[in-house]
Amino acid sequence: MKILVCISNVPDTTTKVRFVDDYKKLDITGIQWVINPWDELSLTRALELKEDPSNNIQTVTVAHVGLVSAEPTIRKALAIGADDAIRINAEPSDSFFVAAQLAQVLNTESYDLILCGIESSDFNGSSVGGMLAEFLGYPSVSSVSGVKVENGQFFINREIDGGKEIVSITTPAVAIVQKGIAKEPRIAAMRGIMMARTKPLKVLEPTAMESLTEVVGYEMPKPRAACKFVDSENPRQLIELLQNEAKII
């Protein structure tokens, strides 16, 4: 069986975001780009599954829609342990566009399980995985917190309001993953970094496709009012403020 992990290239999660061009574009000076945290965890889980021979998983491939500037992030995924990578050479304009490009890969190459993160930490769209599944007519399971294989069949844990469910799914399928899928993201070792240089990275040209949405401007969050401090010896005052001033308890 084969697994495909879709990865997004995002600013490091501690980035202080700033905008240029009258709040129309992200200021990319000094930004460190990383694999989207969810995608890093998906990749980690895919590699764990592959390492257990009884799961019978031959390859783990990563796919990314983006320009050549994202290649260091793709190489990092290879260094962590992916076998090969595909980059679709296009500016990722919106999630519909990205999903359509990824679907193209799946039209020529087949994978049993496709993993996507529940959201990217830049656009917080929670969209690509579900869109990709719909383009392909595959089933999808979202809010996935665990994946395992038993007798060639995928079993998926998903979070539901107030609990968990284990579901089985027929392949090919898309799993959209969140917390729990893997404990810690795997870190590239020196050997992995050396090997990544020679692992195959295939570049495909995009298919013609429009985007359905467009960011017309950004805004910064409204600054919060300064914090009002209460004496630690008298927490009662805090409760009074919450009751009488904020009126929330």
Place this chain on the structure above:
Amino acid sequence: MSVLIFVENWDGKFKKLSFELISYGAKVAEMLNTEVVALSVGYVEESELVKLGNYGATRIISAVSDNMNVFDSQAYTSIIADIAKQEHAKVIILSNNNSGKAVAPRLSVSLKAGLGAGVSKLPLSIDPFIVYKKVYSGNAFSNLMIKTDISILTLAQNSFELIETANNAGITKVVIDWNGLSVKTKVIEVQKQSGKILLTDADVVVSGGRGMKSPDNWPPLAELADLLGAATACSRPVSDEGWRPHEEHTGQTGKIIAPNLYFAIGISGATQHLAGVSSSKFIVAINTDKDAPIFSAAQYGIIGDAGKVLPKLVEAVKELKGK
């Protein structure tokens, strides 16, 4: 033309979030000068369905089947898409919760309709259709233009007030051909935690970080939560260490919540933590370090040792709430 709202039910009941969705949808419909159709999928009693009318639904469609046995994203997408076509929906609204996130993107492709995920305000304009949503995990917001005729929105939880209206809604029943949908997922096992307030539903959340020092120090925190009818939460290291269950982890890589009141106790306020809680209406921080970043996000703060402050807070709540 219509605004179509997908309202999920939990064991046949709606929640505050369902009524938030309808209230929001009713305002969007007002902007478009059109009607509000609520779509409920799965068996819900009429006395419950009719409640949707109290928040502005003008028509309620109840789609049912005796054979439905799993929440299958593909099948639900197909059910909602069919109704959307039939109702000439101009805007389709879902919650930005587990099921909304599962279905909305599929619906976007199925109807070729642009998706605004996690909107937290009414559309800024309707022609062009521009929505307001969080980006960069709460470090910024975007004005997103949806370029298609039909728009799909998922509404961030707890971002819109309930608005009651006169109820004159009618209910239409539709029977779903579930077996014809060739469902490809099957539920093997369900594990429900019962009796607890869900973190994502809670109006008040009391959360502890590494500054709580040890899992043994949780009882006063839990007691405070109990007294306030609050859910308990924690920072990532706390759940990583196994001090608290994983379900309680809030932040960028955990649960994203928006309660009215969030207590951050012994939590430094790292950007990744704030990404999950910054939409709270009020944040209260208790921390020994006066320079902890959490105080920049909080409206109320106590500089002090959680171990000493918490028991006093518990006493104060008992006293003041008792009155």
